[in-house]
Amino acid sequence: MMPGSLLVRGISELVTNDPSLGDGSALGVLTDAALVVQSGLVAWVGPAADAPEADRMVDAEDGAVVPGFVDSHAHLVFAGDRAGEFAARMAGQPYTAGGIRTTVAATREAPDGRLRLNVALLCDEALHQGTTTIEIKSGYGLTVADEARSLAVASEFTTETTFLGAHTVPSEYAGRADDYVALVCGEMLSAARPHARWVDVFCERGAFDEEQSRAVLKAGQAAGLLPRIHANQLTEGPGVQLAVELDAASADHCTHLSTADVDALAGSSTVATLLPGAEFSTRSPYPDARRLIDAGATVALATDCNPGSSYTSSMPFCIALAVREMRMTPAEALWAATLGGARALRRDDIGHLGIGARADLAVLAGPSYVHLAYRPGVPIVRSVLLNGEPT
Numbered sequence: 001m002m003p004g005s006l007l008v009r010g011i012s013e014l015v016t017n018d019p020s021l022g023d024g025s026a027l028g029v030l031t032d033a034a035l036v037v038q039s040g041l042v043a044w045v046g047p048a049a050d051a052p053e054a055d056r057m058v059d060a061e062d063g064a065v066v067p068g069f070v071d072s073h074a075h076l077v078f079a080g081d082r083a084g085e086f087a088a089r090m091a092g093q094p095y096t097a098g099g100i101r102t103t104v105a106a107t108r109e110a111p112d113g114r115l116r117l118n119v120a121l122l123c124d125e126a127l128h129q130g131t132t133t134i135e136i137k138s139g140y141g142l143t144v145a146d147e148a149r150s151l152a153v154a155s156e157f158t159t160e161t162t163f164l165g166a167h168t169v170p171s172e173y174a175g176r177a178d179d180y181v182a183l184v185c186g187e188m189l190s191a192a193r194p195h196a197r198w199v200d201v202f203c204e205r206g207a208f209d210e211e212q213s214r215a216v217l218k219a220g221q222a223a224g225l226l227p228r229i230h231a232n233q234l235t236e237g238p239g240v241q242l243a244v245e246l247d248a249a250s251a252d253h254c255t256h257l258s259t260a261d262v263d264a265l266a267g268s269s270t271v272a273t274l275l276p277g278a279e280f281s282t283r284s285p286y287p288d289a290r291r292l293i294d295a296g297a298t299v300a301l302a303t304d305c306n307p308g309s310s311y312t313s314s315m316p317f318c319i320a321l322a323v324r325e326m327r328m329t330p331a332e333a334l335w336a337a338t339l340g341g342a343r344a345l346r347r348d349d350i351g352h353l354g355i356g357a358r359a360d361l362a363v364l365a366g367p368s369y370v371h372l373a374y375r376p377g378v379p380i381v382r383s384v385l386l387n388g389e390p391t
C-alpha cells in the first residue's frame with residue numbers, strides 16, 4: 001500500500017506518451033492497464049493484474065485514459081460576442097485581422113468581474129473536455145491598463161500567461177503603428193511583465209511587419225519573457241523565420257509556409273502549432289500538417305479559442321479536424337494535442353503520463369484514443385484528473 005495514493009483501474013487502453021512504456025510506440029500504449037497517483041504525480045503504471053493497492057480508487061470503466069490536453073494557444077480574456085460576424089462570413093464575407101477591434105471595444109468597457117467570469121466559464125468548459133493546461137493571452141485591451149488587468153485576470157487561472165499587446169494596432173493609433181509599437185515595448189510591457197511568462201505578436205499583413213514584430217519580441221525577451229508568435233496565418237511572410245531566429249518556443253498557425261519555412265522549423269526547437277479551429281471557422285484552407293511532420297518538424301495542436309476566428313474550447317474537436325482535414329493519423333493528432341502542446345510551452349512535466357509526470361489525465365467514454373476523432377461532436381471525455389485529483 002502506497003500511503004495517500006489513488007489507483008486508476010479499469011483502463012482499456014492507457015496512452016502514456018512515454019516510448020519506454022507499453023508498446024514502444026511514440027504514444028507508449030498499454031492495454032488492460034492501471035495507474036497510481038501519489039502527491040499529484042504519476043507513481044506507477046503497468047498491467048492491471050500487477051496494480052498495487054491504494055487508499056482511493058477511480059474506475060475508468062473500460063475507457064481509454066490519455067494525458068490531459070495541453071492547449072497552448074487561447075485568447076480567453078475578452079468581452080462581447082461576434083456571432084453576427086461569423087454568420088456574415090459564412091454567407092461569403094472574408095476574414096480580416098481588423099475584426100479584433102470589435103472585441104477590443106467590448107473588453108475595454110467590461111469590468112474586471114465580467115472578464116474574470118468569462119475566463120472562468122471558458123476554463124471550466126475546456127477542463128470538462130479534457131484540457132488540463134491552458135495558455136491564456138491578453139490582446140483585447142491594447143492600453144497599458146487594459147493589458148495589465150487582462151493578464152492579472154489570466155494569471156488567476158494559469159501560469160502560462162502571454163502578453164499580446166501587439167495583437168493589432170488599436171484605432172486610436174491608426175496610421176501611427178510605430179508609435180504603438182513603442183508603447184508596447186515600453187510602458188505596456190513594464191505593466192504586463194509581472195503577470196506574464198510569454199510575449200507574443202501577430203506578425204501578418206494588416207497587423208505587425210517583420211521589423212515591428214522583432215522589436216516586440218526582443219523587448220519582451222530583454223524583460224525576461226519568452227517569445228512565441230502568430231505567424232503565416234493569412235499569407236506567407238517572415239513570421240516563421242523570425243520565430244526560428246529568436247528560438248521562439250512556438251510559431252502558431254503556420255498555414256502558409258514556403259519550403260524554407262518548413263526546413264527552418266524542422267531544423268529548430270521551435271514547435272509548429274496548428275490551429276485548425278481557425279481554418280474551420282473562417283472557411284479557409286488548412287495548414288499542411290503532413291508536410292511539416294514528414295519534414296521532421298514538431299507539431300502541436302491548440303484551439304486558438306477566441307470570439308472572432310475560432311470560438312471553440314474543444315481539443316477533441318481540433319483532434320478530429322486534424323485527422324479528417326489535415327491527414328494527421330489519430331496517434332499523431334493525440335500526441336500533438338498533449339506532448340506537442342507541452343513542447344510548445346517548453347514544459348516536460350505535462351503532456352505525458354510517464355513516472356514522475358503531473359497526474360493530469362482524461363478518461364474517455366470509449367475503449368480507444370481513436371474515438372477522439374472517430375466520434376466527433378460527442379461528449380467523449382467522461383472524467384478528468386487534475387494534479388491527481390478528480391475534478
Ligand SMILES: [Zn+2]
Pocket residue numbers: 073075230304
Ligand atoms: Zn491566436
